[in-house]
Amino acid sequence: MSQLTFLDLRYNSLNGTIPSSLFAPPSLVLIGWSNNKLQGPIPRLVYQLQNLTYLPLSSNNLSGVVDLDKLLKLKNLIYLDLSYNGLSLSINNIVNSTLPNLEYISLASCSLSEFPNFLREQARLRSLDLSNNKIHGEVPKWIFDVGKNTLEGLNLSHNFLTSLERLPWKNLAYIGLHSNLLQGPLPIPPNTTNVFSISDNKLTGEIPALICNLSYLLVLDLSNNSLSGSIPQCLGNLSNSLSVLNLGINRFRGTFTVTFTKGNMLRNLNLNGNQIEGQVPRSLLNCRRLEVLDLGKNKINDTFPHWLETLRNLQVLVLKFNRFHGHIGTFKTKGKHPFPKLRIIDMSYNDFSGLLPTNYIKQFEAMMNVDEHEMKLKYMGEPYYQDSVVVVVVVMKGLEIEYSRILTVFSIIDLSSNNFQGEILKSIEKLNSLRGLNLSHNNLTGHIPTSLRNLKNLESLDLSSNKLVGEIPQQLTNLMFLEVLNLSVNQVVGPIPQGR
Incomplete structure (x- = not known):
């Protein structure tokens, strides 16, 4: 030829x-x-x-x-x-x-x-x-x-x-500087920038207000640095274009006062691992496209933000290691299921009290009857950003694991290390797509419910450090994917179930 x-x-x-x-x-x-x-x-x-x-x-x-x-x-x-x-x-x-x-x-x-x-x-x-x-x-x-x-x-x-x-x-439209050893202040990219990723470096100092002039910015990832000071309120001016705002694992202080405007494009907000105080900002109600909200490991002092249940696209909610307190109660939105797409919820290491929020849990549609064959190759975040932006750290199977890509069938509930009381109610059996359930280190009483046998996809179950009594249900042997089971520091008696 x-x-x-x-x-x-x-x-x-x-x-x-x-x-x-x-x-x-x-x-x-x-x-x-x-x-x-x-x-x-x-x-x-x-x-x-x-x-x-x-x-x-x-x-x-x-x-x-x-x-x-x-x-x-x-x-x-x-x-x-x-x-x-x-x-x-x-x-x-x-x-x-x-x-x-x-x-x-x-x-x-x-x-x-x-x-x-x-x-x-x-x-x-x-x-x-x-x-x-x-x-x-x-x-x-x-x-x-x-x-x-x-x-x-x-x-x-x-x-x-x-x-x-x-x-x-x-x-410049795309700037990828992440995972280096860069030191000094944050460099300011040109106003044409769409993606600015400079995470996993050693940057110091505050975020300059000039960054708020980047009116075409879609992704801003400054995570895993040593940036400090307060988070500029003017970042809210970017929310008409911004899809991803990741400021996690830095040294930001003070209250988070960014105001998100109506009709904004924000899908992923990560403030994990800072020293943010105050309450969860109500302007998040304007983030109708929000899929991931990670406020873990801060100093937020608030009651459960039940008003987030109206965010119909929210899939990941992380509130762990804060100062949340009080009863969670029941959902407020009448006629609609709360959190219809929620797949991961982690409220561990807070001061929540009262009964387990069963009225919420039994309504989590995205954890019920998921067609895994149809969804097994789908990852969260793919439509808007490919570069491992949906990063969530959860405790799974007794280990703290960082998931940089999350399959849409991956479902976890972690309510551990709070002051929840009462029994584990039967209605939890509806969540038959759940992979991990952690209710440890609370004040739960009563028997281990036999209805847990319906959680067919469960890989990790931790009910340790409670006040549970009675025998371990023989029906738990139906959980064919269960790899980690922790029932320690309770008052269970009788034989260990055999078979399967």
Whole structure:
């Protein structure tokens, strides 16, 4: 096929090595092999394809050495993606080679230890991905001139970078700087930014009010840093565009006074692991699209925010390790089920009292009769952000586990370490899609209900440190997926159930 110009075999399950003959047609403009299961080296004939403009080879099992200096002689190259293979790059950083037409380059997971020198001359670059490498130290100042007026995507995440003094690019939309060692104050991105992810670093200081000028921002993830001070109230001005606001695991203080406007787009709010005080802000009622609300590990002093039950899309509610108190009572919304989509609720380590909120629990529709075959491949957050944004830490099977991606069939109730009283009522049997149930460290009395046998998907059941009496029901042997059962520190008697 001497006239072949376009060969695209991406997103298949092709395996084996790439035949050299497929690189033979000298007229090739595009040859795409990404997202397959290919092994072995890239045929050397690729260096002779002078007309080549697109070379996507990412996400395979390719190995061997790629001579980047020879690739740089393909002057028509626009798109180069060698990411996520087992390739190592041979780069002569002394040679000032350049690709005058290059717009997209991705060298993620290519074992780079420094910024490639050829980037210095890439004035037209639109996307640069050097993530998941071994680049240490400061970001060199010359990088600020790379694609100065054209760069739209910058991903330097998962390296060992220590300093980035500014973000001078005028047209950036995606900025991925998470999982580095960046220190100092928070750099302010340009007003064109849609996604700003700089979590898992060592940033200090307060959030500058200038960040509230980012009117196109969809995702703001500043979690896992050492940022301090109060959370700027003006962040509410971003809620018409913002889908994700993650400020978790920092050192923010004071009350959370951000006012969310009606009709806002917020889906995920995470303030976990700070020192926020006061009450849950009522303006959350305006967040009709909210799916994840994580206020855990703060100093919030409030009663149960029953008014959240009107948020019809809420799937995850975490209030653990705060100062919530009082009776939860019954739901207030007449004629409608409260929390119709709630799948994970964690109110552990508070001071709730009174009877278990059975009137709520028996109405949790999303924990009943879930069609797992239909939903097993669906993850929360996929429609609006792919990059592990739905991060929730729960106690499951006796261990504290961080879930960075949550299947929509994953359901947990954790009401442990409170002052709940009374019996475990039979109505809990309706939640037959539940995976984890933790009612430990309360003042629950009565027998272990035989109706627990209907929780067919239960993997973890913790009723320890209560005042339960009687025998362990033989019916619990019906729980075929149960891996952890903790009934310690109660007053149960009789034989341990056998069978199954």
